[in-house]
Amino acid sequence: MGIDITRYFLVFGGAAVLVLLAFQVLQGKRKITFKGKLHMKVHRGVAYALVALSILHALAAMAFLGFI
Secondary structure, eight states: OOOOOOHHHHHHHHHHHHHHHHHHHHHHTTSSOOOSTTHHHHHHHHHHHHHHHHHHHHHHHHHHHTOO
């Protein structure tokens, strides 16, 4: 694809996914609350973003390590 993957991309990508995961868990446990009608839309949007970033991160890690 023309993208040069380095170990720093994997480290920063993993940290970003971890932050999103922590945010999603806190939001699901209602430690972080959103008031109004957008609460579930925001929660669902963050969940889909987390899934997409997790898949992208896993694919990048597998490509870096030579599995694919």
